[in-house]
Amino acid sequence: MATQPNDALTDTGERRRDFIYIATGAFAAAGAAMVAWPMVNQMNPSADVLALASIELDLTSVQPGQAIKASFRGKPLFVRRLTPVEQAAANKVPLSELRDPQSLADRTKPGKAEWLITLGVCTHLGCVPLGAGEGENKGDFGGYFCPCHGSHYDTAARVRKGPAPTNLEIPEYAFKSATQVTIG
Numbered sequence: 001m002a003t004q005p006n007d008a009l010t011d012t013g014e015r016r017r018d019f020i021y022i023a024t025g026a027f028a029a030a031g032a033a034m035v036a037w038p039m040v041n042q043m044n045p046s047a048d049v050l051a052l053a054s055i056e057l058d059l060t061s062v063q064p065g066q067a068i069k070a071s072f073r074g075k076p077l078f079v080r081r082l083t084p085v086e087q088a089a090a091n092k093v094p095l096s097e098l099r100d101p102q103s104l105a106d107r108t109k110p111g112k113a114e115w116l117i118t119l120g121v122c123t124h125l126g127c128v129p130l131g132a133g134e135g136e137n138k139g140d141f142g143g144y145f146c147p148c149h150g151s152h153y154d155t156a157a158r159v160r161k162g163p164a165p166t167n168l169e170i171p172e173y174a175f176k177s178a179t180q181v182t183i184g
Contacts, residue, residue: 054184056176059115067132069120072171072183076120078132078144079181082155086142087113090156100166104156107170115175117183118157118168122146129153129168144168 045053055072057079062068067080082090087104095101108116122129127148130136139145139152141160146153151162158167173183 054182056180056182059179059181064114069132072119076128076132077171077183078116078118078120078157078168080116080118080132080155080157082114082116086155089142090154090158093154093158099159102156102158102167107156107158107167109173109175112175115181116155116157117173117181118170120144121169122148122151122164123159123166123168124149124151124162124164 053073055070055077057068057070059068059079059081062079062081064081064083065086067078070077070079090104095103104113104116107118108114120128120132124146125148127146129144129146129151131138131144131153137145137147139161141152141154143155143157143160144153145151146162146164149163151164152160153164153168154160156167159165171183173181175181
């Protein structure tokens with residue numbers, strides 16, 4: 001049977017129509033992706049939030065018995081280098097006397113008992129306790145004192161007196177070397 005001229009046009013027309021459908025679909029998909037990307041990307045954390053996600057501190061200048069203040073995620077951070085006397089005093093306290101019982105070993109890293117790293121936010125109403133700065137009131141137990149409502153913390157930053165319900169919070173941290181620590 002001989003091919004009719006109309007059949008040839010139909011095959012060519014269907015091929016063209018298929019190509020136009022595929023090209024239109026691909027163009028629409030690319031356009032949808034270009035519109036969706038900014039909406040998805042805006043859900044990522046901003047650069048300033050990512051910058052505060054973790055901090056590194058060099059502790060070489062911190063002497064035994066001294067504390068430093070830093071900022072971590074918009075909150076004060078206290079890093080205290082405990083003396084052997086302060087460590088012994090913290091270990092001597094019976095856990096049964098504590099409102100929030102934690103030993104010094106629970107609050108420090110193994111082998112790094114001299115380094116106590118806490119958030120400097122009172123657990124009562126969020127004030128910043130004193131005791132990390134030179135000459136500041138360290139309270140009745142030699143640690144920290146919250147001037148807002150009178151909470152006293154010992155050298156291991158455990159609440160010993162006052163309205164604070166729990167000890168000062170310990171953030172996640174890891175030592176990268178003997179004196180380099182990454183917090184967060």
